[in-house]
Amino acid sequence: MHTVRFGVVGLGGMGLGHCRFLTEVVPEATLTAVCDTHPDRAQSAGEQFGVPYFTDHEAMFRSGLLDAVLIATPHYGHAPVAISAFEHGLHVLVEKPLCVAVSEADQMIAAAQRAGVKFAIGYQHRFRPEVQAARRLIEQGVIGEVRRTLLITAWYRTQAYYDSGDWRATWAGEGGGVLINQAPHFIDLWTWLGGLPSRVFGHTRAALHAIETEDEAFALVEYPNSAHGYLYATTNEEPGENLIEICGDTGKLRLHDGELQVWRLKHSIRQFTYEAEGMWDGIPAERIEPPIPPTPDGALQGQPALIQNFARAILYDEPLIVPGAEGLDAIEVINALILSSKRGAPVSIPVDRAAYDALLTELKAHSTPKTRVREQRATDPNLIR
Structure with a gap:
């Protein structure tokens, strides 16, 4: 073959x-x-x-x-x-x-x-050179143990976009809104770089569009090591942006719309906090140039x-x-956030499978057919990015 x-x-x-x-x-x-x-x-x-x-x-x-x-x-x-x-x-x-x-x-x-x-x-x-470089730096321990993460994944979609298919942004047809459609790409990167949270406390709402699912979601998350993270996803912002921050005990990494910034600290925050003698002492931070190899000519x-x-x-x-199995992490976060929003309480990861299935069954049962559909089939111009 x-x-x-x-x-x-x-x-x-x-x-x-x-x-x-x-x-x-x-x-x-x-x-x-x-x-x-x-x-x-x-x-x-x-x-x-x-x-x-x-x-x-x-x-x-x-x-x-x-x-x-x-x-x-x-x-x-x-x-x-x-x-x-x-x-x-x-x-x-x-x-x-x-x-x-x-x-x-x-x-x-x-x-x-x-x-x-x-x-x-x-x-x-995941194939982007700056993302690959960020992953290598984290694996090499450059920023140390993760203490805080941030994800902002902001997009813009018109009502015409949501009206382009009878399945879009419906519980019965799509199973969610921005969280299940636009946000998964960067939830994947966020968990791939910063790890999978162990608890999610979130809220979702349809803030702008006439849809039954969410066009806005935000959450506070906790990690097994007691680190915290923040997530915000929307289809209501223009210009949109995608920002991931991973802050560790010895450095900080920021991915923002294709640019990778990295800082390495001279001392561990945990160690310096108790060893420093001056009340205004700070830790010197070195901005380092991430090792991003050039993309070879002709590479896809x-x-x-x-x-x-x-x-x-x-x-x-x-x-x-x-690998397909790694796609589970984003679904864990998405399901936990939606379940937390509907319950009004934090939800642990792994998500209770039976509890989410029951919620989804209820949401689908109350899903209503769209009265306004103007079908359009057009490939996303950002598809190859």
Whole structure:
């Protein structure tokens, strides 16, 4: 095998973007089939890319045309389609988020392990050079034990965006709002760099848009070592920004819209606090230049780099940058924040699976069909970033 044969399930804006990457950008991959439950979408994409098309993913999985599946359905489709693919012995790359509920994540991870196949999730921001550099610095102990974290992931979306699909920002169709759609990329980076919180006390609300889920969420989190963190996510800010701070006992790291800043302290804060004799003594902080190697000419970036890494993992056993099982951490945080908001009390991680499933069942039962839908299928222009 010199290339991996992919089938794409879900042919909205994201799915069509992935089809283009598979046919035009990633040399280790080839698109061999497409699937969507809407017959017109399936036929249109099949004709556009010159491949067989299906309206039933099970039929596509049985066709013998595939080695791997890329799942770009609405969120509730991620778990059942992925588990079916695993049962057919297929490798799976699933778009973010991993799924909607932690119980689904457990089932997906277990199914992948039983099948012994490759499993990855679409968190392409891990491939950014500055993010990779931040991870290396933390692993090397440059900033010491983490004492505080911060995540601000601020986006802007119009009402037309939310009106573009009957599933968007509904409990029955999407399983959440900004937390399950825009925020997962940077919740993933935040937990990848700063660790998984052990407790979340959060609040969500629809502050601006006419939607039944949240367009704003904020939380105070605690870590197993008693460190604290803060999270804010919204689709109500312009210009948007993405900011992650990881503050440790011997240094500080800040990722802000693609720029990495790092400070290293001359002394440990914990040690200096009790050894310093002067009442106004401070710790000298050195701003260090993070070691970010230049991107090689012709190297893929963003989503194409993610697909390439996944394909190479299948072909050559290259380590996955974003293993599917690691997608669980973001779902733990998202579920904990929503559950905390609905309960008005802190929620521990791991999240109580039965409690979140019960809440989601209740929210879906009260979800109402949209009265105003103006369907648009357009790939996010920031897809490759």
